[in-house]
Amino acid sequence: MRYALISDVHGNYPALCAVLEDANSANINKYIFIGDYYMCFPYSNQVIEKIRNYPNSYAVRGNEEDRIEMLSKKDKSTWTDGQFQALYWYYNEITSENRKYLKELPRSAVIDEHLHAAHWSSEFIGNVEMEKFSTSRLQQRFGDRTPTKEDIITVILEILDSDATFNKRLSELDDGVYIFGHSHIQWHKQYGNKFFINPGSCGFPIDFSGGAPYTILEIENGVVSVDERRIMYDEDKCVNDLLNSSLYMHEKVWNDIIIKEFKAHSEVLMHFLMFVEDYANKINDKIRPYTKQTWAEAYSAWQQL
Structure with missing residues (x-):
């Protein structure tokens, strides 16, 4: 079998x-x-x-x-x-x-x-x-x-x-x-x-x-x-389909992280989530799940690293 x-x-x-x-x-x-x-x-x-x-x-x-x-x-x-x-x-x-x-x-x-x-x-x-x-x-x-x-x-x-x-x-x-x-x-x-x-x-x-x-x-x-x-298959097509989807238009931060992780074939999301938690604590934002503003601002800050 x-x-x-x-x-x-x-x-x-x-x-x-x-x-x-x-x-x-x-x-x-x-x-x-x-x-x-x-x-x-x-x-x-x-x-x-x-x-x-x-x-x-x-x-x-x-x-x-x-x-x-x-x-x-x-x-x-x-x-x-x-x-x-x-x-x-x-x-x-x-x-x-x-x-x-x-x-x-x-x-x-x-x-x-x-x-x-x-x-x-x-x-x-x-x-x-x-x-x-x-x-x-x-x-x-x-x-x-x-x-x-x-x-x-x-x-x-x-x-x-x-x-x-x-x-x-x-x-x-x-x-x-x-x-x-x-x-x-x-x-x-x-x-x-x-x-x-x-x-x-x-x-x-x-x-x-x-x-x-x-x-x-x-x-x-x-x-x-x-x-x-x-x-092996066309991984680039998957990324392009995601970038051109209504999913990506609905939520860019999550999907940008997903694309980075998919291309790297290694962990990225967990590191970003740890960064967001630290960022939220530094600005004294205790709301969980993270607000749209904190989520977007944390991603902007993370990109500057």
Whole structure:
């Protein structure tokens, strides 16, 4: 049995199509989608409908799908802040049928025997991934040097081998394959008969490399093999489509940051959010989410750095 593992599309329909085209030529039997299907590019409905109707597929929800459920319970008249205007645009843009689909997705799934999928690695191994080898942590570790894939894997394995929480959770897990996303970093590791796979972010990788990563998992007669792939496609077209979209006209600050991060293939947004928090505190603005004025002024100040 061959599975295509696809995570964190983030509205990048061209990337998703490139990955599916490659997977279709690789004799895939089943497709597993691992959350975060919109937010970043203005093709949300195309992505959601493609996944919703894709044959022989399974899907779980991610944090972006949680946001849809959260917003569905909010009063739209309160959506006046600056910080989340892009999110509000996405909510209104996504069709009611697609919103319903996202809200009904499970948080985790067991697919066939001993094959577990969830968006967050914390469902299986605790918080070690996001706390110790997220992209921002890797940036701190490597400084101005852009790490290679080998550098990243070496760091990940060093951390996992020495992390007490991970090793405790590892000892408690049943044998099987554990699939997750969220960090936007492609990696995998085998410990005995336990396999951990993050296929990376198909639509928005921030593991210092471009393209559209996904992973092929093959299980044949109890033998597990993992094939990490990264498909090239027209990334510039995605950026241009975003710049020419009503999404960009609605909220430029968020999308400018997204474009910077997408082109850098590394963390930018978190650093900006930390700057905005510091900026707001300095001007004694305690309103959260940030007002439109503070959001825009902080971005102007950040650009001067």
